[in-house]
Amino acid sequence: MNVPISELPRVVIIGGGFGGVSLARKLEKKPFQVVMLDKRNYHTFQPLLYQVSTSGLEPDSIAYPIRKILKRNNNAYFRMAEVKNIYDKKRVVETNIGEITYDYLVIATGSKTNFFGNKSVEENAIWMKTVPQALNLRSLILENFEEATIAKDPERRKSLLNFVIAGAGPTGVELSGALAELRRNVIPKDYQDIDPEEIHIHLIEGLDKVLPPMSDESSANAQKYLEELGVEIHLNTFVDSYEDNIVKTNNEDLSFNTETFIWSAGVTGAAIDGLKNEALIDKANRYNVNTFNQIEGYENIFAIGDIALMTSEEFPKGHPMVAQPAIQQGKHLAKNLLRTINKQKLLPFEYLDKGTMATVGRNKAVVDLDNVKFGGAFAWFVWMFVHLWFLVGFRNRIVTFFNWTYSYINYDRAARLIVRPFKANKEKSPD
Numbered sequence: 480m481n482v483p484i485s486e487l488p489r490v491v492i493i494g495g496g497f498g499g500v501s502l503a504r505k506l507e508k509k510p511f512q513v514v515m516l517d518k519r520n521y522h523t524f525q526p527l528l529y530q531v532s533t534s535g536l537e538p539d540s541i542a543y544p545i546r547k548i549l550k551r552n553n554n555a556y557f558r559m560a561e562v563k564n565i566y567d568k569k570r571v572v573e574t575n576i577g578e579i580t581y582d583y584l585v586i587a588t589g590s591k592t593n594f595f596g597n598k599s600v601e602e603n604a605i606w607m608k609t610v611p612q613a614l615n616l617r618s619l620i621l622e623n624f625e626e627a628t629i630a631k632d633p634e635r636r637k638s639l640l641n642f643v644i645a646g647a648g649p650t651g652v653e654l655s656g657a658l659a660e661l662r663r664n665v666i667p668k669d670y671q672d673i674d675p676e677e678i679h680i681h682l683i684e685g686l687d688k689v690l691p692p693m694s695d696e697s698s699a700n701a702q703k704y705l706e707e708l709g710v711e712i713h714l715n716t717f718v719d720s721y722e723d724n725i726v727k728t729n730n731e732d733l734s735f736n737t738e739t740f741i742w743s744a745g746v747t748g749a750a751i752d753g754l755k756n757e758a759l760i761d762k763a764n765r766y767n768v769n770t771f772n773q774i775e776g777y778e779n780i781f782a783i784g785d786i787a788l789m790t791s792e793e794f795p796k797g798h799p800m801v802a803q804p805a806i807q808q809g810k811h812l813a814k815n816l817l818r819t820i821n822k823q824k825l826l827p828f829e830y831l832d833k834g835t836m837a838t839v840g841r842n843k844a845v846v847d848l849d850n851v852k853f854g855g856a857f858a859w860f861v862w863m864f865v866h867l868w869f870l871v872g873f874r875n876r877i878v879t880f881f882n883w884t885y886s887y888i889n890y891d892r893a894a895r896l897i898v899r900p901f902k903a904n905k906e907k908s909p910d
């Protein structure tokens with residue numbers, strides 16, 4: 480891999496997501512050689528992927544080159560590589576571009592889409608975990624609008640203008656809210672031959688509320704906002720299959736004819752082959768880590784972020800699979816790696832829950848803090864501020880801020896482009 484041999488201990492980090500990047504930054508100017516491996520050459524700010532797929536932001540605003548993140552560290556190397564296997568006894572990581580040895584290995588590979596074994600959904604639905612996938616979805620939505628303007632068969636037109644989203648977690652809620660705003664603000668201007676009333680946005684959720692991880696108050700507010708925007712919500716409903724453009728549910732009377740079925744109903748760990756059996760919690764496909772983020776059975780292999788399952792009294796099922804645990808664990812592990820080489824005792828990780836939030840649309844968001852829950856316009860401004868703050872890169876923050884301000888004033892979406900058509904071959908991009 481052309482990484483020089485160094486006298487410094489080598490930390491190999493697999494994954495340049497929230498966890499990997501926060502760890503790498505904290506290891507700057509510390510006595511380690513850092514090697515970051517990622518199958519993409521950029522960091523993705525996943526919370527804003529839905530804005531790319533609904534034409535609100537250009538992909539460059541939410542992605543950032545990993546090499547640029549590492550550039551201040553003379554002892555850091557990036558290799559664009561997909562990790563295939565770990566050979567723990569040899570301390571070697573195998574990738575599609577060769578092998579590399581490690582002294583300390585950190586797995587920060589995040590998660591991938593979970594279809595819960597439903598093959599028809601996996602084969603026919605579309606989902607959104609990466610930038611290419613968000614661009615595919617953007618193309619599909621716009622191509623369907625284009626096709627609807629010329630469709631002669633009323634049933635086909637209906638199917639093109641029906642949008643169905645499974646999973647009312649933050650991604651499903653944010654996507655359906657953004658689609659509803661597209662229908663309200665953009666369609667009447669761009670597609671005079673489509674009546675916005677013809678467009679239906681259905682949100683399906685298996686549980687009895689939207690945003691299940693949030694407080695009842697915020698769930699109820701989010702549901703109210705979505706309904707105000709005209710999103711049709713179907714709670715206590717499970718998807719059975721999606722074939723021939725028909726979504727069938729567990730309710731015989733409820734099925735949808737649609738060419739856009741978006742799956743946002745779950746994720747599972749993106750684990751790598753090669754570690755001992757006890758390292759992995761099979762059901763979740765996440766690594767079983769102790770409070771120092773060490774993977775069960777190993778002292779020098781760690782996992783952080785979505786891929787790590789660390790249980791505690793407060794979090795018996797592990798931390799939520801969101802950005803904050805990944806960021807905090809990355810920072811904390813940097814301290815513990817330093818303590819390791821200084822022969823000091825490791826410090827246990829404690830998660831500081833900074834709250835949860837989700838946006839539904841213009842002036843509509845919900846925020847859950849420890850003791851305070853609020854929604855509406857103020858929550859929306861808080862949501863925007865927090866997302867701008869955490870976006871990687873000054874340019875990205877400025878461009879995103881400018882885009883949001885422009886869209887707010889003009890009720891517009893900047894990026895309504897079918898750059899790479901998706902429908903013709905439906906070539907899906909892997910997670």
Ligand SMILES: Cc1cc2nc3c(=O)[nH]c(=O)nc-3n(C[C@H](O)[C@H](O)[C@H](O)COP(=O)(O)OP(=O)(O)OC[C@H]3O[C@@H](n4cnc5c(N)ncnc54)[C@H](O)[C@@H]3O)c2cc1C
Binds near residue numbers: 494498523800
């Ligand atoms: C659509 C969407 C919306 C979200 N919205 C929010 C939100 O609003 N708020 C929030 O807090 N969280 C949100 N999340 C969750 C949040 O993005 C994750 O919890 C967070 O990204 C986890 O960070 P991580 O470092 O563990 O993994 P990631 O950020 O997913 O990074 C994993 C990295 O590992 C790389 N990788 C994976 N496997 C390999 C391999 N075998 N070889 C090489 N590289 C590999 C990937 O390319 C990726 O760069 C959202 C997630 C999605 C998908």
